[in-house]
Amino acid sequence: MKYRHSFHAGNFADVHKHVGLLALLRAMQRKDKGFLYLDTHAGAGSYDLADLSTRHGAEARHGITALMAAAEPLAPELRDYRAAVTAARHAWSNERAYPGSPLLAAQALRIQDRALCCELLARECRALARTLAGCDHIQIQCADGYQALHSNLPPRERRCLVLIDPPYENPPAEISQGLTALTTALARLANAVIALWYPIKDERWLAGWQRRIEGTLGAPTAYLELWLYPRDARVALNGSGLLIVNPPYRFARAAQVWQRELHALLDGTGLGGSAVRAPLAVKDAAHAGA
Numbered sequence: 001m002k003y004r005h006s007f008h009a010g011n012f013a014d015v016h017k018h019v020g021l022l023a024l025l026r027a028m029q030r031k032d033k034g035f036l037y038l039d040t041h042a043g044a045g046s047y048d049l050a051d052l053s054t055r056h057g058a059e060a061r062h063g064i065t066a067l068m069a070a071a072e073p074l075a076p077e078l079r080d081y082r083a084a085v086t087a088a089r090h091a092w093s094n095e096r097a098y099p100g101s102p103l104l105a106a107q108a109l110r111i112q113d114r115a116l117c118c119e120l121l122a123r124e125c126r127a128l129a130r131t132l133a134g135c136d137h138i139q140i141q142c143a144d145g146y147q148a149l150h151s152n153l154p155p156r157e158r159r160c161l162v163l164i165d166p167p168y169e170n171p172p173a174e175i176s177q178g179l180t181a182l183t184t185a186l187a188r189l190a191n192a193v194i195a196l197w198y199p200i201k202d203e204r205w206l207a208g209w210q211r212r213i214e215g216t217l218g219a220p221t222a223y224l225e226l227w228l229y230p231r232d233a234r235v236a237l238n239g240s241g242l243l244i245v246n247p248p249y250r251f252a253r254a255a256q257v258w259q260r261e262l263h264a265l266l267d268g269t270g271l272g273g274s275a276v277r278a279p280l281a282v283k284d285a286a287h288a289g290a
Contacts, residue, residue, distance in 0.1 A: 008059050008237075009047035009049065009059075009060065009098050009100070010047070010049055010059065010060030010063045010064035010065065010098045011059035011060060011062065011063040011064075011237075012059075012062055012063040012226070012228055012240065012266050013063075013197075013199070013226075013237060013239070013240035014063055014064070014098075015063045015064050015067055015081075015262070015266070016224075016226045016240040016242070016259075016262065017101075017165065017195075017197050017240060017242060018081060018099075018100075018101060018104055019077055019078060019081045019258060019262065020195060020224055020242045020244075020255065021101055021104060021105075021163060021195060022077070022080060022081050022084060022104055022108060023077045023080075023251065023254070023255070023258070024161055024193060024195060024244070024248065024251070025037070025104075025105060025108045025109070025161065026080065026108070027193075027248035027249075027251055028113075028159070028161050028193065028248070029108075029110060029113070030248075031159075032112070033112070033157065033159060034110070034112030034113045034114065034157050034159070035113055035155075035157050035159035035160055035161060036113075036114055036115070036116065036152070036155035036157055036159070036160045036161070037105050037109065037113065037114070037115040037116070037160075037161050037162075037163075038115070038116045038118075038145075038148060038149070038152060038153075038160060038161070038162045038163070039101055039102055039105065039115065039116070039117040039118065039145070039162075039163045039165075040118050040145025040146060040148065040149070040162065040163065040164045040165070040166075040181070041118070041119070041120075041145055041164065041165045041166055041167065042100070042101065042102045042117035042118055042119045042124075042128055042140075042145075043100050043101075043102070043119060043124055043128065043165075044100065044119075044124050044127035044128055044131060045099075045100045045101075045102040045103050045117070045127065045128040045131030045132055046088070046092070046097060046098065046099050046100055046103045046131045047097070047098045047100065048094065048096055048097060048098070049064075049065070049096040049097070049098050050096040060098065062228070062266060062268075063266065064085065064098060066265060066266055067081075067082065067262070067265055067266065068082060068085065068086075070265050073258075073261055073262075073265070074261060075254075075257050075258035075261045075262075076258075077254065077255075077258040078258055078261060078262060084099065084104055084107055084108070085098070085099060087107060088103055088104075088107065100131075101163055101165065102115070102117045102128060102131065102132060102138070103131055103132070105117075105138075106132055106135045106138055109137060109138075111137070113137065114137045114138070114139070115135075115137065115138040115139070116138075116139045116140075116141065116148060116152055117132070117138060117139070117140050117141070118140075118141045118142075118143050118144070118145035118148045119140070119141075119142060119145075120142070120143065120144055120145070122142060125140065125142035128140055145164070146177070146180075146181050146184075149162070149181055149184050149185050149188070150184065150188075153185055153188035153189045153192065154188055154189040155189070158189070158191075159191070160185075160189055160192045160193070161192075161193045161194075161195075162185055162192055162193070162194045162195070163195050163197075164178055164181055164182075164194065164195070164196045164197070165196075165197045166178060166197075168198075168199055171199065171201070172205070175198055175209055178196050178198070179209075179212065179213065179216065181196075182194060182196065182213075182217060182245060183216065183217065186217065186219055186245070190219075191246060192245070192246060193244070193245065193246045193247070193248065194243075194244070194245040194246065195242055195243070195244055195245075196242070196243040196245075197240070197241065197242055198241045198242075198243060199237055199238075199239075199240070199241070200225060200227050200231055200237075200238045200239030200240065200241050201232075201237065201238055202232065203231045203232045206241075210223065210279075213243065214279050217245060219245050219246055220245070220246055220247060220278070221243060221244065221245055221247070221278065221279060222243075222244045222247040222251065222252040222255070222276060222277065222278040223241060223242070223243055223244075223275075223276065223277045223278075223279075224241065224242040224244065224252075224255050224259060224276055225239060225240070225241045225242075225274065225275050225276075225277075226239055226240050226259055226262060226263055226266075226272070226273075226274045227239025227240070227272045227273060227274075228263075228266060228267050228269070228271065228272040229269075229271055229272060230271055239272065247278070252276050252278045255276050256276045259274040259275075259276060260274055262274070
C-alpha cells in the first residue's frame with residue numbers, strides 16, 4: 001500500500017493524525033519552557049483540495065470535509081483542530097486549503113518553541129519551503145528525517161516532540177524502520193514524546209508488531225486507533241493508528257473521548273470503531289517530556 005501525502009490529503013486518517021498531533025503540541029505547551037518539534041516526513045506542508053493532485057479532495061469528503069460541515073464538536077481537541085484549519089484557510093484565502101502537519105505546527109508553536117521539518121523528496125521539499133516561507137522559527141531540511149534524529153537529539157531545550165509519518169510504500173520494512181527510529185530517539189533523549197503514524201490493514205501482523213514494541217521500548221506507550229472499515233477488510237486503508245511514546249499526562253484518557261466523537265462524525269456505515277490502549281502504564285504525574 002502506497003500512502004501519498006497529497007493523494008490522501010484530508011482523508012479520515014489524516015484528520016485522526018492531525019487532531020492527535022495538535023493535542024500533543026498543546027500538551028507540550030503546558031510548560032513555559034520551549035521544545036523542539038521534529039517532523040521526519042513533512043511532505044509539502046499544505047494542500048489544495050480543489051487540485052488534481054488530491055483527486056479534487058475525493059478522500060477528504062469522508063475526512064476533513066465531513067468534519068468541517070458537522071455541528072460544533074463537543075471535544076475541545078476537535079474544536080481546536082477545526083479552528084486551526086479555519087485559520088489556515090483564512091491565511092491562504094482558500095476555503096479548500098488543507099494544512100499538513102508542518103503548517104499546523106507553524107500556527108501552534110510559541111516564540112520559545114522551534115521546529116525542524118525534514119522531507120527527502122526534492123519536489124515536496126520545495127513546496128514545503130514555499131508553505132513555510134517567513135516562519136523564522138522553523139528550519140527545513142531536504143534530507144532523511146531518520147538521520148535528523150541522530151544529528152538533532154538531544155536538543156538544547158532537552159524537550160522534544162517527534163512526528164514520524166512514513167509513506168509506507170513497503171509497510172513491513174518501514175514500520176520496522178520506525179521501531180528502530182523510536183529506539184534511536186529514546187537512546188538520545190529518554191523523555192522525548194514521539195508519535196508514529198501507522199496504517200491498520202493486517203490485524204494479525206499489526207498485533208505482532210505491537211508486541212515487539214512493548215517488548216523493546218520499555219517506555220510508556222499509548223495506541224490511538226480509529227477505523228472506518230473492518231480491520232482486516234480488503235480495502236486500501238481500513239484505519240489509522242498513532243503510537244504515542246511517553247504520552248503526556250492524561251493524554252490517553254482525553255483521546256478516548258475525542259476519538260469516539262470523531263469516529264461518530266466520520267463513520268457513516270457503522271462498520272468501524274475506535275480504541276485507546278495504554279499497555280505500559282503512565283504514572284499519574286506530569287511527564288518530564290511534556
